[in-house]
Amino acid sequence: MTPEQSPPSPPLPQPQRVAIAELLRGIAPVADELGTRFEAAGHELALVGGPVRDALLRRPGKDVDLTTDAPPERVLEIIKGWADNVWTIGIEFGTVGLRKGDHQLEITTYRSESYDPRSRKPQVQYGTSLKEDLRRRDFAVNAMAARLPGHEFVDPFGGLTDLRDRVLRTPGRPEDSFGDDPLRMLRAARFASQLGFSVAPDAVAAMTDMAGRIEIVSAERIREELSKLVCGQYPRQGLALLVDTGLAAHVLPELPKLRLEIDEHHRHKDVYEHSLIVLEQAIAQEEDGPDLVLRLAALLHDIGKPKTRRFEDGGRVSFHHHEVVGAKMTRKRLGELRYPKDVIAEVSRLVELHLRFHGYGTGEWTDAAVRRYVRDAGPLLSRLHKLTRADCTTRNRRKAERLRRTYDDLEVRIERLAEEEELAAIRPELDGNEIQEILGIKPGPLVGKAYKFLLDVRLDRGLIGKEAAAEELRRWAREQGLIEGDA
Structure with missing residues (x-):
C-alpha cells in the first residue's frame, strides 16, 4: 500500500498530544500570535518537520521551523512591524528568518525541489498544499505538522507509526525521493546515527542502486551531513549503512577500503571493524x-x-x-x-x-x-x-x-x-633577541637555527638556566664555525 492509499492516522494518543502541547507552549504566544496573523491574511501556517518529530520523541530541540502557502514576499508583508528582526539570506529557497523576543523562527513557503542531473543546485518550485509540501520531505517522521493557531496534528504519511517502529521510510517511492535530492540518501544514514532508527528495506535498496547520484551534491552539503552522522549517538549504525549501500565509496572511499581480505595464511585484524570499535571507545571518553x-x-x-x-x-x-x-x-x-x-x-x-x-x-x-x-x-x-x-x-x-x-x-x-x-609551552630558555646579542648576529635564518638547537637542548635536558643555555649556544656556534674563541 502506497502512502497515498494508506488510511488516515488514528487520533493522536494522549502522550503525543501532551508532547505537542508542551512544544507549542514553549514558543507560545509567539507561534499562535503569528498563526493568527497568517490566518487573518488568508494564509496557512504550520509547525513542521524536525521540531514536531523531536517533541514526539521527547528530545530537546532549539529549531522552530514553520511552513506556509504564502510566497516569501507575502511572508515579509505579514511579519512587517511584528518581528523584531528579519533576515532573508535563504529567501531564494523560499525561507525567511525572524526573531521575536527570545525566539528565532524560520518560515518556508510550501515547495518541491529536485536536482537537474547536470547541476549541483536544487531547483525550487513553490506549492499551495501542506500535504504536498509534506510529501516532498525526506522521511515520514519528518513529514508531520501542527497547524497554527489551532494545533491540528497533520500526519498524512504515517510518521507517528514510523516513530513507534523506529524506522525511516520515505513518504513516497524512495527512488523518487532520492532522485529529487540525492543528499537524502546521506540523511538516511545521518538519522540512523542520530536516532538509532533502522532504514526501510525499499529505501536501502534504492540507496544501493542510486549511490552514484550522491556525486551531484556539493562537497559542502555532504560534509555537513557526514559531520552530523559522525557526531550522532549511534555513528556505527550510520557508517555501516554508508558502507553497505556503497555510498561510502563516493563520499568517504577510504572507509570501505579498510575491509581488507583476510585468508588463512595472513591472519590479522579486520581494520574496518577495528576502526569502528576505536571510534566507539573514543566516544566513551568524551567529557563535553x-x-x-x-x-x-x-x-x-x-x-x-x-x-x-x-x-x-x-x-x-x-x-x-x-x-x-x-x-x-x-x-x-x-x-x-x-x-x-x-x-x-x-x-x-x-x-x-x-x-x-x-x-x-x-x-x-x-x-x-x-x-x-x-x-x-x-x-x-x-x-x-x-x-x-x-x-x-x-x-x-x-x-x-x-x-x-x-x-x-x-x-x-x-x-x-x-x-x-x-x-x-616548551620554549628555549633564550629568546631571539638574546640569541642575537650573545652571538652578535642580525635577524635572519641563522637565528632560527640557533633557536631550534636551544629547543633541542631544552627537550633533552630540561631547564638548565640562562647562563648554561648561553654557554651551550656559544659551544654550538663555535662548532658551526660561526664564532671564534670565547665570544
Missing part, C-alpha cells in the same frame, strides 16, 4: 559532548593501512609507516570535503601521532622523549591520550591491561614533568 576532531581521527586513524600492507615471511602482515601515509590521506580527503583548515590540521596530526606511544615500551622513554611527545602533541595532547587508549582493541585481557598501565605511567610522568616545567 561530541568531539568532531576526536571522532574523525578515531575513524580515519588506520586509513593508511591498505596502501602500506605487506605480506612478510611466516604469514605476518606489516603496515610500516601507515600513520604517515594515513595523515597525508586524511588531509586530502578532508580537504576535498571542504572541512575548515584547523579541523584538517588537527585530525591529520592526530592520525600521524597515534602510534607514537608504542615506542614507549615498558617505560624506556627518557624525560626528553616524554617532553618531545608533549611538544609534538601540543594542544592536541588530551585528544591524543583518548585516541591512544581507544586504539587498544585486543581481546587479550592481559595485554590490554598492560597497555593501560603503561599509558597510565606515561600520563603520570607527563604530569610530574608538567609540575616541574611548563610542558604545554
Whole structure:
C-alpha cells in the first residue's frame, strides 16, 4: 500500500498530544500570535518537520521551523512591524528568518525541489498544499505538522507509526525521493546515527542502486551531513549503512577500503571493524559532548593501512609507516570535503601521532622523549591520550591491561614533568633577541637555527638556566664555525 492509499492516522494518543502541547507552549504566544496573523491574511501556517518529530520523541530541540502557502514576499508583508528582526539570506529557497523576543523562527513557503542531473543546485518550485509540501520531505517522521493557531496534528504519511517502529521510510517511492535530492540518501544514514532508527528495506535498496547520484551534491552539503552522522549517538549504525549501500565509496572511499581480505595464511585484524570499535571507545571518553576532531581521527586513524600492507615471511602482515601515509590521506580527503583548515590540521596530526606511544615500551622513554611527545602533541595532547587508549582493541585481557598501565605511567610522568616545567609551552630558555646579542648576529635564518638547537637542548635536558643555555649556544656556534674563541 502506497502512502497515498494508506488510511488516515488514528487520533493522536494522549502522550503525543501532551508532547505537542508542551512544544507549542514553549514558543507560545509567539507561534499562535503569528498563526493568527497568517490566518487573518488568508494564509496557512504550520509547525513542521524536525521540531514536531523531536517533541514526539521527547528530545530537546532549539529549531522552530514553520511552513506556509504564502510566497516569501507575502511572508515579509505579514511579519512587517511584528518581528523584531528579519533576515532573508535563504529567501531564494523560499525561507525567511525572524526573531521575536527570545525566539528565532524560520518560515518556508510550501515547495518541491529536485536536482537537474547536470547541476549541483536544487531547483525550487513553490506549492499551495501542506500535504504536498509534506510529501516532498525526506522521511515520514519528518513529514508531520501542527497547524497554527489551532494545533491540528497533520500526519498524512504515517510518521507517528514510523516513530513507534523506529524506522525511516520515505513518504513516497524512495527512488523518487532520492532522485529529487540525492543528499537524502546521506540523511538516511545521518538519522540512523542520530536516532538509532533502522532504514526501510525499499529505501536501502534504492540507496544501493542510486549511490552514484550522491556525486551531484556539493562537497559542502555532504560534509555537513557526514559531520552530523559522525557526531550522532549511534555513528556505527550510520557508517555501516554508508558502507553497505556503497555510498561510502563516493563520499568517504577510504572507509570501505579498510575491509581488507583476510585468508588463512595472513591472519590479522579486520581494520574496518577495528576502526569502528576505536571510534566507539573514543566516544566513551568524551567529557563535553561530541568531539568532531576526536571522532574523525578515531575513524580515519588506520586509513593508511591498505596502501602500506605487506605480506612478510611466516604469514605476518606489516603496515610500516601507515600513520604517515594515513595523515597525508586524511588531509586530502578532508580537504576535498571542504572541512575548515584547523579541523584538517588537527585530525591529520592526530592520525600521524597515534602510534607514537608504542615506542614507549615498558617505560624506556627518557624525560626528553616524554617532553618531545608533549611538544609534538601540543594542544592536541588530551585528544591524543583518548585516541591512544581507544586504539587498544585486543581481546587479550592481559595485554590490554598492560597497555593501560603503561599509558597510565606515561600520563603520570607527563604530569610530574608538567609540575616541574611548563610542558604545554616548551620554549628555549633564550629568546631571539638574546640569541642575537650573545652571538652578535642580525635577524635572519641563522637565528632560527640557533633557536631550534636551544629547543633541542631544552627537550633533552630540561631547564638548565640562562647562563648554561648561553654557554651551550656559544659551544654550538663555535662548532658551526660561526664564532671564534670565547665570544
